[in-house]
Structure formats: structure tokens, C-alpha cells
Amino acid sequence: MTGAPDLSFGDGALQVFRSGDGVTRVVIDRPPVNAMNEAAYAGLGECFDELSFDADTRAIVLSAAGDRAFVAGTDVRDFANQHQDDPAWAGRHARKAHAAFHAIFRCSRPVIAAVRSATLGSGVGIVASCDAVLAAPGATFGLPEINVGVLGGAKFLMRLVSPQQARVMQYTGRRLTAEQLAPYGAVQVVDEPEKAALELAGEIAGKNPTAIRLAKEGFNHLELGNLSLFEGYTYEQTLTERLSTTKEANEASSAFLANRGN
Numbered sequence: 001m002t003g004a005p006d007l008s009f010g011d012g013a014l015q016v017f018r019s020g021d022g023v024t025r026v027v028i029d030r031p032p033v034n035a036m037n038e039a040a041y042a043g044l045g046e047c048f049d050e051l052s053f054d055a056d057t058r059a060i061v062l063s064a065a066g067d068r069a070f071v072a073g074t075d076v077r078d079f080a081n082q083h084q085d086d087p088a089w090a091g092r093h094a095r096k097a098h099a100a101f102h103a104i105f106r107c108s109r110p111v112i113a114a115v116r117s118a119t120l121g122s123g124v125g126i127v128a129s130c131d132a133v134l135a136a137p138g139a140t141f142g143l144p145e146i147n148v149g150v151l152g153g154a155k156f157l158m159r160l161v162s163p164q165q166a167r168v169m170q171y172t173g174r175r176l177t178a179e180q181l182a183p184y185g186a187v188q189v190v191d192e193p194e195k196a197a198l199e200l201a202g203e204i205a206g207k208n209p210t211a212i213r214l215a216k217e218g219f220n221h222l223e224l225g226n227l228s229l230f231e232g233y234t235y236e237q238t239l240t241e242r243l244s245t246t247k248e249a250n251e252a253s254s255a256f257l258a259n260r261g262n
Contacts, residue, residue, distance in 0.1 A: 003017070005017055005027075006018045007047070007050070009043030009044070009046050009047040010039050010040040010041075010042060010043015010044060010046075010047070011039045011040070011043065012029070013028065013029060013030040013036075013037075013039065013040035013043055013044075014026060014027070014028060014029075014040070014043045014044055014047045015027045015029055016047065016051070018056055018057070020056075021202065021205060022056070022057065022058035022059060022202075022205030022206075022209075023057075023058070023059050023060075023061065023198060023201040023202055023205050024051060024054070024056070024057040024059070024060050024061070024109075025060075025061045025062075025063065025198075026047060026048075026051070026060055026061070026062045026063075027063055027064065027065055028040075028044075028062070028063070028064040028065065028070070028071060029064070029065035029066075031065070031066060032066065032068060033066070033068045033069040033072035033118075034064050034065070034066065034068075034069050034070065034071045034072060034123075035069075035071070035072045035073060035074065035075035035076070035078075036071060036073070036074055036075060036097070036122055037074075037075040037078040038078060038092075038093055038096055040075075041093070041096040041097045041099070041100045041122075042096050042099075042100070044100035044103065044104070044126070045096065045099040045100040045102070045103040046103075047103075048060075048100075048103035048104050048107045048111070049103050049107075051107060051109060052103075052106070052107045052108045052109060053108070054109075057109050058109060058204065058205035058209050058212065059109055059110050059111075059112070059200075059201035059202070059204040059205045059212075060107070060109050060110065060111045060112065060201065061111075061112050061114055061194070061197040061198055061201050062104070062111055062112065062113050062114065062126070062127075062130060063113075063114040063115075063116075063193075063194050063197070064115075064116070064117075066117075067116065067117055068117060068118070069117050069118040069119070069120065069123070070113075070115045070116065070117055070118065070119040070123055070127070070139070071119060071120070071121075071122060071123030071126055072118060072120050072121070072123065073120045073121025073122050073123055073144070073145075074093075074097070074121060074122050076148065078093075094152075097122055097125065100126070101125045101126065101128075101129045101156070102129070104126065104129040104130060105129040105220065106220060107216075108213045108216060108217070109212075109213075109216075110131040110132070110201070110204050110212065110216055111129075111130040111131050112130060112131060112132045112133075112134060112197045112200055112201055113126070113127040113130040113132070113133045113134065113135075113197070114134050114193035114194045114196070114197035114198075115127060115133060115134065115135040115136065115139045115178070115193055116135075116136045116139060116193055116194075117136075117139055117140075118139070118140045118141075118142075118175070119135075119139065119140070119141045119142075120140075120141070120142050120143070120144055120175070121142075121143060121144060121145055121152070121153060122152075122153065123141075124141055124142070124143060124153050124156050124157050124160070125152075125153050125156040127141075127160075128156035128157065128159040128160055128186075129156065131216065131219075132188070132197075132200065133160070133186060133187045133188065134187075134188050134190050134193040134196050134197050134200070135178035135181075135187050135188070135189055135190070135193055136178065136189070136190070136191065136192075136193050137177075137178060137179060137189055137191065138177055138178065138179075139177065139178045139193075140175040140176065140177055140178075141157075141160065141175060141176055141177075141178070141181060141187075142169060142173065142174060142175030142176065143157060143169055143170045143173065144173045144175075145170070145173075146170060146171065146172070146173045147173045151170070153170070154166050154167075154170050157169060157170070159186060160181055160184060160186040160187060161176070161181060161184045161186070162184065165184070208246075210243060210246050211243055214239045214242060214243055215239075217239070218235070218236055218239050221235065222235070222236075
């Protein structure tokens with residue numbers, strides 16, 4: 001990115017750039033491989049919590065600086081140093097990572113991940129918490145934790161692949177390319193992920209913001225609520241009722257009827 005960021009979080013690891021058209025870019029920038037330490041996780045959570053209420057943001061593109069990795073997981077140096085000196089560090093660190101993923105997932109604005117390179121460990125948790133994942137050909141995804149004596153991320157990986165494939169990936173530490181993940185439907189392969197993500201975000205930003213907010217709220221509830229088919233549909237009707245009372249919805253209905261009559 002060129003120019004100074006509008007906002008910065010996590011000791012500079014998260015940089016926010018507003019475009020003025022409702023699309024906001026969040027760039028993870030922690031050289032050399034964007035490995036996340038405790039401050040970066042805390043900053044990620046704070047960033048998305050703030051953008052969730054930002055009037056100038058209607059859609060968010062999450063990308064990363066550098067070409068080596070989108071996010072290479074947790075910073076092993078941080079883990080090795082802190083874990084030895086502070087027995088409570090692992091639990092505190094896990095809570096901050098969880099809070100960061102949750103902040104992305106529950107953010108009231110749709111979040112589109114633009115991935116150009118390796119996404120490993122907690123990086124999988126980050127992209128799997130997004131609403132859409134656009135990845136360059138050859139970008140890789142994996143959970144290498146088994147190779148360094150830790151575990152985690154399987155539930156997030158199961159948002160990208162089948163449970164059986166997630167098991168094989170965690171048991172072995174193998175990576176899959178974006179092309180291999182694409183048939184599962186969660187990752188779209190595009191030549192220029194940042195450009196494609198900005199175009200998609202721009203399209204979303206042009207929609208009724210209240211409708212988009214309620215739509216995301218609905219998807220999150222349907223995914224986590226374990227509702228039956230008809231329970232889910234009934235719940236969605238409550239969102240329609242809430243939306244129908246807004247000025248924007250009434251204006252959209254009137255415009256549609258007027259255009260149909262021409």
C-alpha cells in the first residue's frame with residue numbers, strides 16, 4: 001500500500017486504509033512472514049471490533065503485505081520465549097487469538113480475504129472467519145502445528161474443506177493449494193485476488209447497508225444456531241420484518257415498482 005494508513009493496530013501489524021467509497025482495506029504487515037504475536041492478535045480483534053461500527057465502512061478487504069505468506073501462523077519465537085517464562089501465557093495467547101477470529105466472524109461488515117501466498121496455522125483461522133476467500137493460483141493452506149508439538153485450527157479448516165480432508169491435513173501437516181481447495185466451494189481461485197476482492201467489496205458496498213448487516217447477522221446465526229430447515233426460514237423472516245420497517249427498504253420497493261411500470 002502507498003500512503004499512510006488511516007488507522008493502525010497491534011503495534012503497526014494491522015494497517016487500515018479507507019477508500020471513501022465504503023470499502024476499507026485491512027493489511028496485515030508483520031515481516032518477514034506475517035507471523036502473529038500476542039500484540040498482533042489483540043490488534044486484529046480491536047481493529048475489526050472498531051470497523052464493525054465504522055460509518056465509513058460497508059465492506060472490508062483483508063490482505064497481507066509481502067509475498068512469502070498471508071499469515072504464517074503464530075510467531076514461534078514469541079511462543080518459545082513467553083511459554084518458558086510465563087506458564088499462563090499459552091491460555092492468554094489462545095484467548096486473544098480466539099477473540100481475533102471471533103471479531104472477524106461477527107464483524108457487521110462483510111470481510112473478504114485476498115490471499116496471494118501461504119496461509120498456515122492461525123492464518124487458516126483468520127481466513128476461515130471471513131465471509132469469502134479469494135486466493136491466487138498456487139497459494140497454499142495448511143495446519144503445520146503437528147510438526148511443532150501443538151494443535152489447533154481444525155474447526156476453522158472444516159469451513160474450507162470436508163471433515164475427513166481436515167483430519168488428513170492436521171494429522172500430516174500437509175498443505176493444499178487454492179486449486180485443490182476450490183472444489184470444496186469455500187475458496188475461489190483468481191489471478192489477482194486483491195483486485196477481485198476490491199471489486200466484490202465495491203459491489204457489496206453499493207447495496208443497502210442495513211440489508212447487508214442483517215444478512216450477515218442471519219448467516220452467522222444460521223451457521224451457529226443448529227436450526228432445522230424451517231426453523232432457519234422462520235428466523236430469516238424476522239430479519240425481513242426488521243428490514244421492511246427501514247426507510248431504505250421502502251425506497252427500494254417503490255423504485256422497483258416504478259421501474260416495472262415503465
